[in-house]
Amino acid sequence: MDSRGKILTVVAENQPENVRLPDISVFETTAGGSLEKFSTVLASVGGRVFYVSNFAEIARLILEWHGEELRIVSPIKELTEFHEINLRYTTYLRELANVEVAIIKACFGVAENGAVWITENEMQHRILPFICQHLAVIIDAGAIVPTMHEAYELISKTIYGFGTFIAGPSKTADIEQSLVIGAHGPRSMTVFVMNNVTG
Structure with missing residues (x-):
């Protein structure tokens, strides 16, 4: 047997024993995410939460706060009054340079840190939630998880x-x-909490 074969044989004979993965059930919880805690934590990091019943109420509040003269965009199909551009197919980024308010949906929220999870499906352009001056996010009241463990x-x-x-x-x-x-x-950042957010 050559040197290479001897080395491989020794390595094969000296494998570590299999070790069971650690029990991480300590992070599991049966409790649902608390809307009250989500709202409190988000407020503590500079955000605000409003409970609304429909998209029309959101549109009314946004226009009341920011006025019609400012640039407000949204990819949300229910908010057609803010469909100024097709965000999914925008390649000329200067089109987004003066966006004052962006309104998007979130997949879910996290009670322990007041965060919302958003993917490209919701924002349609990944720069949108960061380039705007004011971000408005719509989340379903039932889509709050307690901790980041459940979020991941x-x-x-x-x-x-x-x-x-x-x-x-x-x-x-x-x-x-x-x-x-x-x-x-x-x-x-304003989060609108609504029942039965679809789409």
Whole structure:
């Protein structure tokens, strides 16, 4: 047997024993996500939550807050008044440069950190939730999970090209603890909680 064969034989004979994976059931919970906790945590990181009953109410509030003169865009089929451009096929990014308000749906929210999970299917253009001045997100009242452990379990069962967790508006602080809102993204984030969000 040559040297190579001897080495491979020794390696094959000296394999470590199989070790059982650790029990991570400590992270499992039967409790549902708390809307109250989600709202409280999101408010603590600079966001706000409104409970609404339909898309018309969302459109009315957005126009009331921001006015008709500002640029408001949304890929949501129920919000046709904000379908200024086809976001899915936008390749000329300057078209999005002056977006004041973006309204998108989220797949679900996470109670422990006030984050929402959004994929390219919802935003249609991955730059949209970051280039706007104000981000509005619509989420189903029943789509709140308690912790990030459940969140990662959910997203592991889906197929997506790009996805992100977003919690509140853009925030940055320097060593002197001077907090700046909106330096690298939206200056505000509003989550609309609604029953039976479809599509």
